[in-house]
Amino acid sequence: MLRSRLLADIRNDLPALHWHDAELGQAHIRLVVASLAILYIIVLYYCGGLDRSSLERILVCYIGVMFAAIWLWRHVKRHPGIRHWRRLLAMSFDYGALTYSMFLAGEQLLALHGVILWITVGNGLRFGRGYLLLATTLALGSLALVVPFTPFLLRHPAVPLALLITTVIVPGYIYYLLEQLQRALRETEAAQRAKARFLAQASHDLRQPIHALGLFTTCLRNANLGAAERQLVDNVDRSLESLEGLFRSLLDIYTLDQEQMRPQVRPLDLDALLADVVQQNAATASRAGVEIRLRPSHLQVNSDPALLTTVVQNLLSNAFKYAAGKPVLLGVRRVGALRSLVLYDQGRGIAPEHLPHLGEEFYRVREDRDRDIEGVGLGLNIVQRIATLLGLRLVIRSRRGRGTLVALEGLVPVAGELPSRQAPSPPASAQPLSGLRILLIEDEASVLLATATLLRHWGCEVQTASGIPEGFTPCDLVITDFDLDRTASGADCLAYLRDLQGQHVPAIVISGHDVAQVQRAIDDPQVPILSKPVRPHELRALLRSFKLESTTPAAPV
Template identity: 45%
Template sequence: MGWPKNLFNNIASYTRNSKNEYDAERGQAISRIITVPLIFLYMMIAIAVSGRELTIPIAVILIYSIIYIPGSWLLLRKIVQNPGYNFKRRVFAISNDYLAMTFAMAIGGAITTPIFAMVLWVTVGNGLRYGLRYLMAATGLALLSLAATTYFNSFWRAQPYVVITFIMTAILVPAYIYVLLNRVHKAYNSALEANLAKSRFLAQASHDLRQPIHAISLFIACLRDAQLEDEEQKMVNNIDRSLQSVASLFQSLLDISTLDSGKISAHLEDVAIGDILHDIAQQNSKAAQWAGVELKLVRTRKFVRTDSNLLTTMVQNIVSNALKYAAENPVLIGTRVRNGKLSIEIHDRGPGIAGEHLPRLFEEFYQVRERGDKDTEGVGLGLSIVQRLSKLMGVEISLRSVVGKGTTVVIGGLNIVAEPVRSAEITRLKPISMLDGLRVLLIEDDINILMATGILLEKWGCIVQREDALPEGKPVICDFIITDFDLGAKTTGADCINYIRRKNGKNIPAIIVTGHDENRVRDDIGDPEIPILSKPIRPAELRSTIMAMKLRTEQQMLAV
């Protein structure tokens, strides 16, 4: 009994374009190639059974079907090759549909009268697929079809009340559909406006609240190096742990609002999947320690073509869920090759999830809650973000869970690529040293963040020049630039970097720090060599980024 469902799913999948979005023209074209042969088959059977003579010879019907049916396949091919809105192609297809149905009804006397049901179906279908204007146009074509059929079909002329019934049906049904569609569109626009308002609020709230969280995180890092007693160090660790929970919450809010805006797109590149998973494991090592989780990673040397930032967000959200819900149990991150594609698998041995919850796990704000359960951090956005990103990237996401045994989440369908060819030249690298003597220009309009970041950089050995705005007219000699993106007075971090580089006559390495979506900032600065760090930044992330860029700059100078 499973084959009808599989057939339906396969047909439904063909109605989607390369971005996994429903394509109305493709759906109509597929309906056409399925229904038109059935109509002609019905006509031939009905003619054979009734034995009535036709006003047009059978040969004409066969010739018409031989032209029209392959033409339907050709139209589908054109739509698949060139998807998207095409007014001329759409008008051509709709006109030919009504021409074919009119031809069928006009030549068959009484036996082709049931084809009027197809006329009504196509009329309503055009309105539902393409909108109100197409519904009105299709209704007009349907009435023209009825008029032409009545003129050529003697049976219809002999049944005026049947024709009147068909005309009234062809007007009243689309008119009712028009009213319903108009109401649906108004409700949709209201819901869309409310959703956009929610997204704007979440984006602004998460951005504004990330500023003090970022400052607190930096002050905590300064406290760690202040030679505190054991009791004070424990308190600092507890504050840091609570702060990371809040930071994770606002990161989820920012992610969901950015996805709602539709401004995220996948930027594919060849990346080492092992490096991504290793970085995620390292970033979650402290959180795993807090949760009592043994976080294991199975290394791989495979390379895949994907968007490393979006994939990192997906895996990070899944791992965070595992650490929360499988505390005191081991968590395993690994990969597997399935049918020539790479899958990332995250296994935990937590309590598992009951079957009634599984269909809703990817809904926004849904959390598995049983009576008497203790409170769990988060708001239930992690898996919703993962599912949205999977559709954006064209990969598959699946989840299976057994109560008492644990949960497995799989990101599948990643395209494996060959390892990029690396230069055979061996460069002698000096060991990575501390940042002693590195002259850093720090630009930040938030005084608390400016103070905290400056103190932290000085503890690392840097010589810091602090500025709360673009340092126009001031002497600036620096080896490195760290700047916020939004600096007020219509000035951005990109403007500051360009100004300092022009003033010094060299390409000074720089980092931009922001509370906004990375893609938005990346499009603004237009320089892929400038790293973008999202607030709140972990001090270790900031330090490693500075050291990596410093090392790269030194290598480039040695190569010259």
């Protein structure tokens, strides 16, 4: 029974420990303890506590232990991970050496029992309850071997009794605490999984109405409204934009807390990325009275385009709030061999006492008689954490009444020519979407209605379906939600249409889930993924690119 419990506890070691660090730490301590033990024995000899014969035998033992400790340390460095045989071998060296030296020196080395107790507790705290039970058993065995051959202990039975009680009670209490800690860890992990499931579902369910509202307000904006009605639509659109920004910030913070963001670093055209972000924020900048001045860098850098876009988006959002009515400069500086992405505004500036706290969660710069500014203080915290992920350094400098400079230092330039960039898109009037046949697949009725209405307003010919269509539907492009119902997904829908038509089907997938997860499920780099809530201008720009590709004549062979 005890053996099965011991093995079960060893298999269920504390998951919170970093095994390589724990075993390496134990190897470091073993080297230190062995060195101190040798020093203690030599001092004891010169103080008359040991004879020369005992000294020589104990020194030989501990020199052997020192070589074994060095070998174990090197083995842990070269072969990290859990090696049960290695731990058992190390424990055998530890208890064997201590027992042998106490056996030879008697009561003169009883102080080493404290080291035995320390090693026992250390094995339990580093490797879990199973190893604590095993170490306690070895400590009791050591005591059982030493007591019968130590006259001092036989003459004073209270001393071995105290040693026995200490050897049992201290590890026993540690075992109880570890059991409580492991139970708390299991409960915490279960709560984290439940929270993750709730947030994932809530994220998807909240994205749907925000997505539909954005599409409906765009439809209203394009209708023949009077000045008062158009002002109402502008107010709704502005409130929706604030809600969308807050929603994205909360999702970014949650994703960062769960350590789900993994940078996908690749060479990217920095000018193209910044131009896209500026275009996406043109309407918001206009409402805030901010002119975004983009200085071209003609530079490629190694970075993650999605994460870098999120950073610039958050920096611009802060500039719109705190530097409304002033121009914003966005550009790149040379810092040695590296580059620094810089945003400079001419707002009111930030007082020096606020600067050290700007990267903290929910920290907002508030002044006396300050107007209420939208947001909860997550933007710069997100920027700081993403910068750390990308290996960049966030620098903020500000002067009251002069403005604020925010820089991301450490961008690595890529040598070589930039890829050829497409010519700028012609205005909407010169590039209509009329005649573009779209098959729209969406199981949410309100989203289906809003999307179809907007697409028809843009001149597209739209056929709708709430699931996988039953037969062949002629179209130029498929727009499908990823989550259709419990029986199918957007990936299943595209696979079915491709099998039905016997060729690749141009498509756009819209999803409320993690984009990387959807990309793995679709497994087609030619299919763009749009994350809900989708901004109408993003969808329209993507549709224009499909329209251009479908109408561009093939090059002569």
